Amino acid sequence: MLTPYEIVDATEADLPILERIENTCFLAPWNMEQILYEIKHNPVSNFWVIKVNGMVIGFSDYWNTFDSGTIAQIAILPEYQRHHFGSVLMEEILKDCIAEKVVCLTLEVRKGNLKAIAFYEKFGFKQILVKPHYYSNGEDAIYMIKNVEASK
Ligand SMILES: CC(C)(COP(=O)(O)OP(=O)(O)OC[C@H]1O[C@@H](n2cnc3c(N)ncnc32)[C@H](O)[C@@H]1OP(=O)(O)O)[C@@H](O)C(=O)NCCC(=O)NCCS
Structure with a gap:
């Protein structure tokens, strides 16, 4: 059974842990200015954190x-990976897409990022093309695309 969790909007108070997750999970992590822009100013961004026992x-x-929608970033701390927390975030995104009438979700992922x-792919994204x-x-x-309507 999945450990109890909550998904809430990120706030400025989350910046230190978000910096840690960025630096742990990404080869080219976003800096804090970029993250802060996403949390506070980007009008199209939906930035959520997932907490277990109150910890992001x-x-x-x-x-x-x-x-249309774009997954800009999604990450789970390594010690919590493979416990379906990434999946619950993705399910939340898909739920929001359906509610907001987003029909197509896209993303870019490194060719070598097999996991x-x-x-x-588990969520039905298809590999459409390579951006060299x-x-x-x-x-x-x-470049991957999912037709959100098709999953309803
Ligand atoms: C990608 C990521 C968010 C997945 O989060 P997660 O919580 O570990 O994923 P889940 O446990 O929900 O896994 C769901 C499914 O994804 C696939 N998957 C996840 N990790 C995998 C791995 N290491 N190897 C193979 N398949 C994997 C499996 O199909 C898995 O289903 P299963 O466990 O029933 O077999 C996580 O690996 C991560 O944070 N990676 C570093 C950051 C990153 O690369 N983000 C994406 C950038 S584009």
Whole structure:
């Protein structure tokens, strides 16, 4: 059974733990200015944290741009991965997409990030194309799309 958790909007108070998650989970982590912009100023951002026993163990940031959406980032601290916390965040995103009439959800993922690709494929995302040398270290991105309507 999944450990009890809650998903709430991120706030400025979460910045230190979000910095830790960024630095632990990503090859090119966002800096705190970028995160703060997402939390406070980006009008299309939905930035949520997932808490276990009151402690933030992961987050997601998805942009709702009318009828399409983009998963900008999703991450779970390594010690909490593979316990379906990423899945509950994704389910929350999909629920919000349906409520907001977002029909198509897209994302870019590093070609070598096989666990994230497996994660997205489990939720029905399809690999559509490769964006060559998309990342600053020259790595290709896989562009993935999910038709949200189809999952209703
Ligand atoms: C991608 C990520 C968010 C998944 O979160 P998670 O909580 O570990 O994922 P879940 O436990 O909900 O896994 C759901 C499914 O995804 C797939 N999956 C997740 N981790 C996997 C792994 N290491 N290897 C293979 N498949 C994996 C499996 O199909 C899994 O279902 P199962 O456990 O029933 O087999 C997490 O690995 C992470 O934070 N990675 C670092 C940050 C990152 O790469 N984010 C994506 C950037 S685009």
